[in-house]
Amino acid sequence: MLKQINDGIWTISAEFKAFGLIQLNGRATVIKLNDGSLWVHSPVSLSVELKAQIDELGPVKHLIAPSLLHHLYVPAWLDAYPEAEVYAPMGLGKKQPNLKVDHFLSDGEHATSFKWSAEVDHIPLRGMPAVREHLFYHRASQTCLVTDLCFYFREASSFTKLYLKFNKVYQNLGVPKVFKMMIKDKSSFKRSLDEVKSWEVKTLSLCHHALLQEAELMGWREIIDMERF
Numbered sequence: 001m002l003k004q005i006n007d008g009i010w011t012i013s014a015e016f017k018a019f020g021l022i023q024l025n026g027r028a029t030v031i032k033l034n035d036g037s038l039w040v041h042s043p044v045s046l047s048v049e050l051k052a053q054i055d056e057l058g059p060v061k062h063l064i065a066p067s068l069l070h071h072l073y074v075p076a077w078l079d080a081y082p083e084a085e086v087y088a089p090m091g092l093g094k095k096q097p098n099l100k101v102d103h104f105l106s107d108g109e110h111a112t113s114f115k116w117s118a119e120v121d122h123i124p125l126r127g128m129p130a131v132r133e134h135l136f137y138h139r140a141s142q143t144c145l146v147t148d149l150c151f152y153f154r155e156a157s158s159f160t161k162l163y164l165k166f167n168k169v170y171q172n173l174g175v176p177k178v179f180k181m182m183i184k185d186k187s188s189f190k191r192s193l194d195e196v197k198s199w200e201v202k203t204l205s206l207c208h209h210a211l212l213q214e215a216e217l218m219g220w221r222e223i224i225d226m227e228r229f
Contacts, residue, residue, distance in 0.1 A: 001050060001053060002030070002053045002057075003211075005029075005143060005203060005211065006141035006143065006203070007140065007141065008031060008032045008033075009029065009030070009031050009138055009140075009141045009143055010030045010057070011027055011028070011029050011030070011205055011211055012027065012028040012029075012030065012044055012050065013025060013026070013044075013209070014026050014027070014028070014044035014045055016044075021160075022159070023156065023160045024151075024160070024208045024209065026042070026044050026207055026208070026209075027042065027044070027205060027206065027207045027209065027211075028040060028041060028042050029143075029205045030054065031119070032057060032058055033061075033062075033119055033120075034119060036058050036059070037059055037060070037061035037062065038054065038058050038059060038060045038061060038062070039061070039062040039064065039116055039120060040064060040077065041064045041066060041145050041205075042064065042070045043063060043073040043076075043077045045073055046076050046080055051080060059081070059083070060077065060080075060081040060083075060084045061083065061084050062085055062087065062116060063077050063078060063084045063085070063086050064136070065086065065087065065088035065089070065092060066089075066105075066133060066134050066145070066147045067131050067132055067134065067147050067148065068091055068092060068095065068130065068132050069131060069133075069147070070147045070148075070207065071092055071095065071096055074088070074099060075098070075099050078099070086100065086102050086103070087101070087103045087104075087114065088104065089104065089107065089124075089134065090104050090105075090106070090107065105124065105132075106124065107124040107125075107132050107134075108124075108126075119139060119140065120136055120138050121136065121137040121139065122134050122136045122137070123135050123192060123195045124192060125149065126185065126191065126192045127183055127184055127186060127187070127188035127189035127192070128182050128184065129184060131148065131179075131182050133148055133149060135196060137199045141202070142199075142200050142202040143201070143202070143203040143204075144196075144203070144204050145205045146207065147208075148179050148208070149223070150169070150173055150204075150206065151164070151167065151169035151173075151176055151208045151209070152169060152173045152174075152206055152209070152212060153169060153170050153171065153209050153210065154210060156170065173204075173212065173219035173220065174228055175228050175229060180229060183229075186229075190226055193223075193225075196224050197225075201217065202217075204217060
């Protein structure tokens with residue numbers, strides 16, 4: 001269920017299995033904007049109990065599919081909150097042909113501004129056409145929202161642990177090998193991370209799986225400096 005990270009920002013951790021075997025888990029992040037509306041990043045499964053908690057916070061107005069790999073539950077949230085607007089990367093229509101996308105997240109050199117851009121910054125990770133992940137930064141809480149750029153697991157079952165150790169993300173903040181393989185233009189990708197360096201990050205909200213605070217962010221600088229690629 002909902003867990004508050006800081007003023008105006010909450011997280012939701014949910015069980016998720018990849019290939020039916022690997023317990024990666026998922027994470028959504030909810031931000032209450034200054035106008036009282038809710039901005040939801042990488043929605044997870046919406047249960048009756050979770051919806052009741054969300055409704056207590058305010059009206060959901062913005063649903064974010066942050067990459068071509070994180071979009072599965074957006075249609076269900078849109079059914080529950082038909083007044084919300086959907087933001088997604090170009091190309092999602094091939095995977096979700098029945099989903100109406102109101103705004104596309106550009107992966108060009110200059111990120112597009114949206115209604116929430118004064119409060120939540122976003123940068124595309126360029127050079128990855130099959131992923132098109134976008135990083136987001138909530139300025140007020142200094143929280144960076146990450147989908148697949150990096151993982152960190154404190155514990156896992158035996159089979160999942162083998163997968164995580166292979167990718168060097170078990171009890172270690174790192175970039176999974178499978179993610180690195182999807183980078184097709186390393187120079188464009190590096191320029192993307194250069195833009196992230198201006199963010200003063202105090203919290204990392206990782207979709208897979210931890211929520212990391214200042215004392216645990218030792219590897220973050222190495223990642224955005226491309227030392228872990």
